[in-house]
Amino acid sequence: KKTRRPPHEKPLPPGSLGFPLVGQSFGLLRAMRSNTGEQWLRRRSNKYGPISKLSLFGRNTVFLAGPGAHKFVFTSDALALQQPKSATAIIGSRSLLEMIGEEHRRVRGALMQFLKPEVLRRYVHPLTKGLTFDLICSLVLGLERGKIREALVQDFAEMLSGVWAVPIDLPFTKFGKSLRARRRAAQLISGIVRQKKTLLEQRKCSPDQDLITCLLGLGGDGNSEPLTEEEIVDNTVLIMFAGHDTSSTLLTFIIRHLANDPTNYDLVLRENEDIAKAKAPSEALTWDDVNKMKHTWRLAMEVLRTIPPVFGNFRRALKDIEYEGYIIPKGWQVLWASSTTQMDENIFKSPENFDPSRFENPSCIPPYSFVAFGGGTRICPGNEFARIETLVMMHYVVTRFKWRLSCKDNGFARIPLPTPTDGLPIDLEPKN
Numbered sequence: 001k002k003t004r005r006p007p008h009e010k011p012l013p014p015g016s017l018g019f020p021l022v023g024q025s026f027g028l029l030r031a032m033r034s035n036t037g038e039q040w041l042r043r044r045s046n047k048y049g050p051i052s053k054l055s056l057f058g059r060n061t062v063f064l065a066g067p068g069a070h071k072f073v074f075t076s077d078a079l080a081l082q083q084p085k086s087a088t089a090i091i092g093s094r095s096l097l098e099m100i101g102e103e104h105r106r107v108r109g110a111l112m113q114f115l116k117p118e119v120l121r122r123y124v125h126p127l128t129k130g131l132t133f134d135l136i137c138s139l140v141l142g143l144e145r146g147k148i149r150e151a152l153v154q155d156f157a158e159m160l161s162g163v164w165a166v167p168i169d170l171p172f173t174k175f176g177k178s179l180r181a182r183r184r185a186a187q188l189i190s191g192i193v194r195q196k197k198t199l200l201e202q203r204k205c206s207p208d209q210d211l212i213t214c215l216l217g218l219g220g221d222g223n224s225e226p227l228t229e230e231e232i233v234d235n236t237v238l239i240m241f242a243g244h245d246t247s248s249t250l251l252t253f254i255i256r257h258l259a260n261d262p263t264n265y266d267l268v269l270r271e272n273e274d275i276a277k278a279k280a281p282s283e284a285l286t287w288d289d290v291n292k293m294k295h296t297w298r299l300a301m302e303v304l305r306t307i308p309p310v311f312g313n314f315r316r317a318l319k320d321i322e323y324e325g326y327i328i329p330k331g332w333q334v335l336w337a338s339s340t341t342q343m344d345e346n347i348f349k350s351p352e353n354f355d356p357s358r359f360e361n362p363s364c365i366p367p368y369s370f371v372a373f374g375g376g377t378r379i380c381p382g383n384e385f386a387r388i389e390t391l392v393m394m395h396y397v398v399t400r401f402k403w404r405l406s407c408k409d410n411g412f413a414r415i416p417l418p419t420p421t422d423g424l425p426i427d428l429e430p431k432n
């Protein structure tokens with residue numbers, strides 16, 4: 001429906017809203033599945049410029065491209081995070097993603113408290129024990145390997161597959177299956193929250209034991225209310241959700257890249273062998289060791305630049321906003337996408353070339369251009385966690401194994417995270 005605006009007001013951005021309801025959703029989703037989402041967006045900016053309107057997932061949307069746009073999206077108070085309806089139903093309506101202002105700052109503060117480097121230091125050794133889901137399970141729930149953890153792995157995989165799906169809740173739809181998985185996972189987590197609450201009341205565990213005890217200890221001090229059980233469950237689901245698939249995607253694509261890039265493989269191997277040589281065979285890595293892995297992290301950053309796990313995300317305009325000569329009406333959603341700066345040749349020279357040395361001098365990278373972890377008030381609070389788990393994992397992978405890809409198809413689709421077409425089978429051989 002066309003909105004008439006008074007003549008003195010700025011115009012809406014250029015572009016078409018497409019067909020009612022579906023708009024351009026299928027076009028974008030199809031492009032993401034065939035891994036051409038980036039080109040799809042580039043065609044839009046070539047046609048309409050860096051600000052254009054379209055309709056995605058049933059909502060009027062403004063797509064913004066470039067570092068200035070990223071700065072605006074990441075810092076403006078007039079924008080709230082906007083999740084597709086399917087994602088809110090699956091992650092929960094009381095997670096940090098749904099909060100704004102003071103409430104967002106408070107709950108984010110509690111999560112950051114838990115993810116800060118001093119706390120992470122304690123986990124460098126356990127980090128070596130398992131893969132990302134195991135890690136997040138131990139950290140967030142204090143849950144070791146076993147039946148409950150296995151059930152959760154399945155449920156989270158099913159939940160993820162419905163996050164960017166058409167939100168129709170029927171027994172056979174992707175979304176319906178995801179919602180049922182969400183209910184099972186939430187029930188399991190609620191049980192764990194209640195157990196921990198009792199243990200805390202009996203002083204049999206400490207508030208800084210894991211994320212749940214940390215959230216249970218928040219508020220109730222006269223200044224602020226304690227979090228409700230729903231808020232604790234939804235934020236636990238969020239952290240487990242945001243914290244394992246993103247990192248495992250990064251690790252997957254590092255392993256895929258190193259298999260085909262002997263020069264960078266040798267640099268990474270040498271750096272990690274030097275660290276390993278200075279230690280006894282079973283001695284755990286220290287914080288200092290992790291900070292020595294400079295080339296390994298630059299390589300991971302270049303993987304994050306070229307194949308960002310998070311394609312982009314949405315905001316919602318809380319009021320009419322004037323931006324760069326256009327109006328973004330209240331209630332419209334705003335889309336930002338990492339490729340608009342990370343693959344821009346004016347910012348990253350020859351952006352198609354894989355070159356970790358771009359990150360040797362971070363001050364040469366203009367602000368709001370490398371945005372794999374977002375920016376501003378909602379910058380990923382797990383970025384340090386992701387850095388450490390990636391480096392620790394890569395250290396053991398390169399020093400202890402050799403591998404080569406055993407698949408012909410090296411392609412991937414975005415559903416919505418980058419997913420190798422054949423699951424990326426590799427031949428893995430222990431060294432010595």
Ligand code: HEM
Binds near residue numbers: 239244246377385
């Ligand atoms: C390579 C790994 C990761 C990548 C690429 C990544 C990327 C991102 C990005 C781009 C955002 C911002 C979204 C936006 O502004 O629209 C974000 C937010 C978030 N991430 Fe991560 N992330 C990673 C790992 C993690 C980990 C390990 C955790 C937790 C342990 C985590 C927890 C979160 C949370 C809770 C938010 C929401 C913050 C807020 O709204 O204030 N992420 N992440």
